[in-house]
Structures are given as C-alpha cells and as structure tokens.
Amino acid sequence: MTISRVWRRPTLGAVAARAGVSTATVSNALNGTGRLSEATRQRVLAAARELGHAPASTxxxxxxxxxxxxxxxxxxxxxxxxxxxxxxxxxxxxxxxxxxxxxxxxxxxxxxxxxxxxxxxxxxxxxxxxxxxxxxxxxxxxxxxxxxxxxxxxxxxxxxxxxxxxxxDHEAGMRLLLDHLAESGARRIALSQPLHDDAYPILIGRAYASWCAERGMPALVEEYAALPDYFTSERDAVGRLLARDPRPDAVIGVYSDSGHNILAAARHHGIRVPQDLLVACISEDPDYATTTPPVTTLSLRPxxxxxxxxxxxxxxxxxxxxxxxxxxxxxVLLPRRSTRRAARRRNGTPTSTP
Amino acid sequence: MTISRVWRRPTLGAVAARAGVSTATVSNALNGTGRLSEATRQRVLAAARELGHAPASTxxxxxxxxxxxxxxxxxxxxxxxxxxxxxxxxxxxxxxxxxxxxxxxxxxxxxxxxxxxxxxxxxxxxxxxxxxxxxxxxxxxxxxxxxxxxxxxxxxxxxxxxxxxxxxDHEAGMRLLLDHLAESGARRIALSQPLHDDAYPILIGRAYASWCAERGMPALVEEYAALPDYFTSERDAVGRLLARDPRPDAVIGVYSDSGHNILAAARHHGIRVPQDLLVACISEDPDYATTTPPVTTLSLRPxxxxxxxxxxxxxxxxxxxxxxxxxxxxxVLLPRRSTRRAARRRNGTPTSTP
Structure with a gap:
C-alpha cells in the first residue's frame, strides 16, 4: 500500500521563469536580501507558492x-x-x-x-x-x-x-462599518468601548470619534472593564446605552464576543434586532453567521x-x-441581517430579508 | 485609559484545595513527576485550569x-x-x-x-x-x-x-459511523479509500472490512491515489462505485474534503443525496454544516x-x-441530513427533515 512520489521540488529556475525574473532575483526574494521592489518580491513569492517551492532547509x-x-x-x-x-x-x-x-x-x-x-x-x-x-x-x-x-x-x-x-487599518475599518450603518438608516450609532492598555481599543475609539465629528453625529460611548471577564461588564455597558433617552439605533462592539453580549443585552431589554436596533462587531468568529439574527462583522484579516x-x-x-x-x-466588512433595516411591505407590516 | 490588574496567579494551595489533594500532588501533576493515577492528574489539571494557574516559567x-x-x-x-x-x-x-x-x-x-x-x-x-x-x-x-x-x-x-x-480509536469510530448508516437503512455501504503509507487509511480500511464481515454485508472498496491531489482521483473512484450494479446505497470518505468530492460525484451522475445515496466522511471541516445537503461527519477530536x-x-x-x-x-459522530433517509408522507411524496 505505497504510492510513488512524483512531485519534485521546483528549481530556482522554474520559479524565475514563472515570475519572469532572474534566478538571482528569486534567490534575493526568498532570502530577503538585495534591493527589490515590494511588487517584484511579492510576485516571486507567489510564483514559488504556486509551484510548491519550499526552501530546502534553514x-x-x-x-x-x-x-x-x-x-x-x-x-x-x-x-x-x-x-x-x-x-x-x-x-x-x-x-x-x-x-x-x-x-x-x-x-x-x-x-x-x-x-x-x-x-x-x-x-x-x-x-x-x-x-x-x-x-x-x-x-x-x-x-x-x-x-x-x-x-x-x-x-x-x-x-x-x-x-x-x-x-x-482601523481607521478604514471603522469608516467601512460606520458608513454601512449610516446607509442602513442609523443616526445614533453607539460604541461599547473596552478599557485596556494595548493600542487597539484606543485606535478604534479615536476612529469612531473622528467619524462622528466629521458627519455631525453624536458620539455615544459607554466604557467597560475588559478584564478579567468582559461578558457581564459589556452587557451592563450596553444596558446603560439602551437606557439613554433618546435611545441609540445601532451599537458597535469591538471584541470577539461583543456581538453575543450586545444581542443578550438587547434581548434582556426587550429590544428587537434589527427592527429596533442595528448590531455589529469586530470579530473573526464564524458563529455570527448562525446567531439569531446573524450579526454583521468587520474582519481584521488575521x-x-x-x-x-x-x-x-x-x-x-x-x-x-x-x-x-x-x-x-x-x-473587510461582512454585512449580515443584524444591520439590515426591516423593509416595509405595501400593507405596512414590517418584514425582514434573510 | 489603564485598568487595575486584580487577578493574581493562584497558589499551589488554592489548586490543591480545589482538587481536594495535597500541594505535593499538585506539584507532581503539573510537573509530570511522582506516581499519580490518571484520574487524579486530570482532576488537578482541571482545577489548575479553572483557577487560571499557569506555571511561573520553564x-x-x-x-x-x-x-x-x-x-x-x-x-x-x-x-x-x-x-x-x-x-x-x-x-x-x-x-x-x-x-x-x-x-x-x-x-x-x-x-x-x-x-x-x-x-x-x-x-x-x-x-x-x-x-x-x-x-x-x-x-x-x-x-x-x-x-x-x-x-x-x-x-x-x-x-x-x-x-x-x-x-x-478508529475501530470505535468506524463502528459508530457504520452502525449509524445501517440504522438509516443502508445495506450496501461503500468505502472510498485513499492510498497513502501512513497508518490512518490502513486502520480505517481494516475497521471497515471487519465490520462488514461481522455484519455479513458486502465490502465495496474503490482505491484512489491520495497524492498529489485527491480531488479528481477521489471523484473518479466514487464514480466507479456509483457505476456498479447493484449500486451502493451509501458512501464513506476518509479525508477532510471527501464529503465535497462524493457530493460532486453524485451530482455528476444525477444521483440524489440522501434520497438515493447516503453520504458521510471523517472530517473536522465546519463547512459540512452548510453544504447541500449538510454532510454527516465523524470527528476525530483533534x-x-x-x-x-x-x-x-x-x-x-x-x-x-x-x-x-x-x-x-x-x-464523536455528528449526524446531518446526508444520512437521513427521506421519510415518506402519507400521500407517498418523499420529504426530508432538516
């Protein structure tokens, strides 16, 4: 029960031919030496990947x-x-x-x-x-x-x-997400903001504030303790946002489980998503494709x-x-049902698209 | 924008109290020294995990x-x-x-x-x-x-x-899967078998053969070359299985993408899943929850x-x-629609459950 090994490690020459460069350039690109443009280096690496070239060893x-x-x-x-x-x-x-x-x-x-x-x-x-x-x-x-x-x-x-x-690019990411919410009709977009001393939540907070200032929209922020456990503290923070008068019409969460926390808080306050509140968060969690409703996420492309x-x-x-x-x-933005405004049927009954 | 650190590394004493053992036992369990039963060691590790105990260093x-x-x-x-x-x-x-x-x-x-x-x-x-x-x-x-x-x-x-x-435990896994297919009514269960010289496909093949012998069911095997690319070769192998007369009423695949390959081969031959053919594979791929139809998988618990x-x-x-x-x-077996026989409605129209 054996199998013959037909595959052979491609030569530098094969990679060079594929990428349309010299073998010296391939060698420089793979070793990170010499002076190459980023574009050339990326082209060589892509060619090496396509051909299955792996460096012989370290x-x-x-x-x-x-x-x-x-x-x-x-x-x-x-x-x-x-x-x-x-x-x-x-x-x-x-x-x-x-x-x-x-x-x-x-x-x-x-x-x-x-x-x-x-x-x-x-x-x-x-x-x-x-x-x-x-x-x-x-x-x-x-x-x-x-x-x-x-x-x-x-x-x-x-x-x-x-x-x-x-x-x-957190600036670009927040702009994508906020523009999307605004296009879905949100006018009072709130941010559920963790307190932690790495740069990430600080950059998100700044990008949010500058977008709001630019658009002339109110900045509605509630902070919560990120450690040791942000499940309860974030749900409480979202509760405080939902108790405001007038109420926000959208909430953004910035951690992986924030979408779950915001949905839980909305349920607890009897507020329907997306009819009464749009919800989105920054997360790579594939589970948001199957929550009720599915939650719009911003992927940071890890x-x-x-x-x-x-x-x-x-x-x-x-x-x-x-x-x-x-x-x-x-x-990259992954829009899902949690940020789609319910369309109104002719007879006035609200309905929602999947 | 700082946050006070309230969490402290739990002491060996805290872990010992939680697990109901001495601190010496905790130390042995964490260091892999001494003579401990597996059950005790697992209990100590679980307690350490719950309390968030991490060894101070290497x-x-x-x-x-x-x-x-x-x-x-x-x-x-x-x-x-x-x-x-x-x-x-x-x-x-x-x-x-x-x-x-x-x-x-x-x-x-x-x-x-x-x-x-x-x-x-x-x-x-x-x-x-x-x-x-x-x-x-x-x-x-x-x-x-x-x-x-x-x-x-x-x-x-x-x-x-x-x-x-x-x-x-591949023996137990194949038994789980084959018993499930037999309970769903399959009587001619085929195996799409890769050729590769690690132990895994060999063990799967043996477990399949001994289950068939035990149950007096025919062993229907088609082999395919696992390398360098098993997509085409497995689809062809499944095609050969589906061309047999009488045709198998179920096919099992053993690699991660086998379920996709078997579905593609069935579609190509105009055979409906699960009405005309049950399909299952050994895979951890979460995508099988959303294929058409969703495919039953056996998880090896990596x-x-x-x-x-x-x-x-x-x-x-x-x-x-x-x-x-x-x-x-x-x-662990994750049964999905690909192995559920269509129930017959009173009027004779076949229907299937989600």
Whole structure:
C-alpha cells in the first residue's frame, strides 16, 4: 500500500521563469536580501507558492549563525487566565504566521507570556513577533535589552523611531462599518468601548470619534472593564446605552464576543434586532453567521496580518533596507441581517430579508 | 485609559484545595513527576485550569538542563505542496497542543517537514511530537538517532516496543459511523479509500472490512491515489462505485474534503443525496454544516488528541513511570441530513427533515 512520489521540488529556475525574473532575483526574494521592489518580491513569492517551492532547509540561516527559529508571543493579557488561542483572531493569526514561516524555511516557536526574564533573554531565536504589546510591556523591554530583531503585530502603544509593525487599518475599518450603518438608516450609532492598555481599543475609539465629528453625529460611548471577564461588564455597558433617552439605533462592539453580549443585552431589554436596533462587531468568529439574527462583522484579516508580520520580521533579521517597516492590512466588512433595516411591505407590516 | 490588574496567579494551595489533594500532588501533576493515577492528574489539571494557574516559567525545565521547548512536526506529506495547516484537523491539533504546552509552561516549536538532517539533529528542544509518521519516515530515524524523547500523533506504521503515541480509536469510530448508516437503512455501504503509507487509511480500511464481515454485508472498496491531489482521483473512484450494479446505497470518505468530492460525484451522475445515496466522511471541516445537503461527519477530536499528546510527551521527557504510553481518544459522530433517509408522507411524496 505505497504510492510513488512524483512531485519534485521546483528549481530556482522554474520559479524565475514563472515570475519572469532572474534566478538571482528569486534567490534575493526568498532570502530577503538585495534591493527589490515590494511588487517584484511579492510576485516571486507567489510564483514559488504556486509551484510548491519550499526552501530546502534553514541551513542558510544557520550558516549565518542564526537558529532558523522565529518566536511568537502574545502578552496582551499578561498572566490572566485568557486562553488567547481559543479566540478566533489569535488562532488564525498564529496559523497563518506558522504557514508563512514554514514557507520561508523557518520554524515558529510559540511562547507563553508567562516565561521568566531569563528565558526571554536566552532562548535561541533569530527574532520575535510580539502580538499586541501593552503599554510598559515588560517583555518588550527585555527583548529590546537583548537587542533581538522584533516586529509587533498591532501598533506599539508608545511609538519609537525604530518600530517595525503590521496592523490592520482601523481607521478604514471603522469608516467601512460606520458608513454601512449610516446607509442602513442609523443616526445614533453607539460604541461599547473596552478599557485596556494595548493600542487597539484606543485606535478604534479615536476612529469612531473622528467619524462622528466629521458627519455631525453624536458620539455615544459607554466604557467597560475588559478584564478579567468582559461578558457581564459589556452587557451592563450596553444596558446603560439602551437606557439613554433618546435611545441609540445601532451599537458597535469591538471584541470577539461583543456581538453575543450586545444581542443578550438587547434581548434582556426587550429590544428587537434589527427592527429596533442595528448590531455589529469586530470579530473573526464564524458563529455570527448562525446567531439569531446573524450579526454583521468587520474582519481584521488575521490571515493577511500573520503572513505580513513574518515577511517583515525576516526582512528586519536580514537587515534589508528600503523595506516598509509600518504596514497596514485592509479590513473587510461582512454585512449580515443584524444591520439590515426591516423593509416595509405595501400593507405596512414590517418584514425582514434573510 | 489603564485598568487595575486584580487577578493574581493562584497558589499551589488554592489548586490543591480545589482538587481536594495535597500541594505535593499538585506539584507532581503539573510537573509530570511522582506516581499519580490518571484520574487524579486530570482532576488537578482541571482545577489548575479553572483557577487560571499557569506555571511561573520553564525555569524548572531549564534548571534540569532542558530547553523548555517541545517540537511539533508533520512529515505526512513530505515535500509535497500541501499546506497542512489549512486542513482543519491539523489546525485544531496544533492549536490545542500549543494551549496544552503553554499551560504547562513549555514553548511549542512548530517545524516544517523540509528541515535539513543537521537541523533535526541539533535544534535545541526537550522532545518532539511527530504527527502521523509515514512508513520509513526519515525524520523518525533521525530523531531516534538523536535519542530525543518522541511521541507520535497517530500510531506508527511500523510498531516498536518503546512507542509512545496518541491516536483516535478508529475501530470505535468506524463502528459508530457504520452502525449509524445501517440504522438509516443502508445495506450496501461503500468505502472510498485513499492510498497513502501512513497508518490512518490502513486502520480505517481494516475497521471497515471487519465490520462488514461481522455484519455479513458486502465490502465495496474503490482505491484512489491520495497524492498529489485527491480531488479528481477521489471523484473518479466514487464514480466507479456509483457505476456498479447493484449500486451502493451509501458512501464513506476518509479525508477532510471527501464529503465535497462524493457530493460532486453524485451530482455528476444525477444521483440524489440522501434520497438515493447516503453520504458521510471523517472530517473536522465546519463547512459540512452548510453544504447541500449538510454532510454527516465523524470527528476525530483533534482538540483532545493535541492535549493528550503534549501530556504524554512531558511524561516521557520526565521519564515518569506507570504512564499509559498508548492512548486512544474517542471520536464523536455528528449526524446531518446526508444520512437521513427521506421519510415518506402519507400521500407517498418523499420529504426530508432538516
């Protein structure tokens, strides 16, 4: 019960022919060396992927005195009992970073946030992807002290001249979502806002406020404690929003489970979604396709972010110049029934489309 | 915009009180040392999880001369351009192994299969999880040569006295699935069988053959080449099954996309599912909930397998005696419309339940 192996690793020449470049350019693109335009590099990587080219090994990195290991860690929640791998955003981010690292011949070491300072300073690795560093993040300081190449997923809270990061374009994302709600007829759009000291909720809050100011719409914000458990605290915050007079006609949540929390709060107050209230949240959770009603979500594209952050880290490790060190990924809106205004039938009975 | 950190790492004493054991037992359970029953160890780990206890660091492992790193690799597809992380089974397995490793204070290093022998022999790590080793797997031989603790996910094709592995109970799984099809009225159940030299398809084939023999039902098997692309080859194999006279009344597929392939083949031959043919496959793909019709799947529980394989590897690293080195995880059947015989209405029109 065996099977013959017909597939052969494609040569650099095959990749070069596919991408329409020289083999030296292919080699530069795969190794992150030389001076190439982003467009050329992306074209070569795409050709290599299509042909199934995988680097033979991390031998090259090792020959340079490297380890062939990229580290990835999430310290956002510190020692809190948050299993971030169960959050769809982090799961997708980690898996796509893994695939991207393997494609370039690197191992990906995923590290718990609770390692000792000794371990952060001494574990052999060529560079680290730091997922959503907090303000005054101790791991950040340790890694800087070590002088190891570091790229953050999410903008650092405290900007520094040599930052290298990949983030979603939150400005563009909030504009997509708010414009969509306004087109669906919302005029009093509220934000259910978590308090946490990574950059993400702060950027969302700013984008929301500037959109409201631009459009001359009221900014309706209720804040809640994100830790240790935002289920109850967010439901209470949404309850306070729904008790306002006049009431908001739409609520946006910014965490993965916010849609569930807002639906629960609306049910508790006897408010119908979407007839009396539009609901949307920023989440990668596929469950929103089957909630009652299905909830409109904004995807931050963790798959793209994971691939870009690995690409940038390898460029930084190889001290490649002329590389964009601050990269934005474009988010995508997934409109569902929770933001569709009920259409009125001729006889005046409200109905809703699926 | 800061938030006070109210959560504190629970002490061993708190975990001990919760689990109803001594602090020494908690320490043994978390470190994989001492002689404990599996039940006690699981109870302590559950209590630790509930309280959010995370080991302070890998300092202990490092103090023993270890690295605090567990490796994980999948060599099933060798150098083939199969992005196994996109297959839901491997994605879930990897994420749950990651969570289990972090919970025990270990880093998880995910390694591409295409590393050089030098790298397999020299990368610092305390042990390796080898996912579905193939017959004559070269990585397996290298790791044995290195003498590094190794646990395989999936039974090795060539058993050895000191094997340590975690696998799903494929015998029990096939019985669940076949009994379900028989209860739904199937009498000629066919198997669409991939050819590949890891143990999995072989075990499935055996379990199927022995169930058929036991029940006195015909064994209807069509084999297809699993590599490099099983979409076309499986559709052709199912086509050959559907061309048989008499025709099978049910088809089982064993790979993640088999359900899609079987549905496509049935459509191509103008055969209705489930009215004329029942369809089921072994898969973790959530998309089967929304295919036309939704397809019954057998879940191999990669989440449980990932947690068990990390637990076993840590036990092997710590040379803990009295540990079950061959562990079976129980699969779960998710019945959906593709295996529900159409009920007949009083007037004779066939109808089907959702």
């Amino acid at each position: 031998a090259r990195a090792l020959a340079r005195g490297g380890t062939g290991v990229l580290g990835l860690t999430t310290t956002t929640y510190g020692d809190l009992p948050v299993s971030y791998i169960e959050i769809p955003y982090y799961a997708q981010l980690t898996l796509s970073a893994m695939a991207a690292a393997h494609e370039r011949g690197y191992m990906l070491m995923v590290m718990p946030s609770s390692l000792s300072p000794w371990t952060w300073l001494n574990t052999p690795m060529d560079g680290v992807i730091h997922v959503e560093p907090r303000a005054d993040d101790p791991v950040c300081s340790l890694l800087r002290e070590r002088g190891i190449p570091m790229v953050s997923e999410g903008r650092p809270s405290q900007p520094c001249w040599d930052d290298a990061w990949v983030d979603t 798959d793209r972010v994971g691939a870009e952050v690995v690409d940038l880290l390898i460029a930084v490790i190889n001290a490649r110049s002329g590389v964009e060190r601050r990269r934005l990924v474009q988010p | 300092a202990r492992a490092l103090a023993r001369g270890g690295t605090g790193v567990l490796g994980l690799t999948t060599t099933t597809y060798g150098d083939l351009p199969v992005s196994y992380i996109e297959i839901p089974y491997y994605a879930q397995l990897t994420l749950s192994a990651m969570a289990a490793a972090h919970e025990r204070g270990y880093m998880l290093m995910v390694m591409p299969s295409s590393l050089s022998p030098w790298t397999w022999l020299n990368t610092p790590m305390d042990g390796v999880i080898h996912v579905e080793p193939r017959a004559d797997d070269p990585v397996c031989s290298l790791l044995r040569e290195r003498g590094i603790p190794m646990v395989s996910e999936g039974r090795p094709s060539q058993p050895c006295w000191d094997d340590a592995w975690v696998d799903t 989440d449980r397998v990932g947690a068990e394989v990390v637990d076993l590897l840590i036990a092997v690293i710590n040379a803990r005696s009295g540990v079950e080195r061959r562990r079976l995880v129980q699969p």
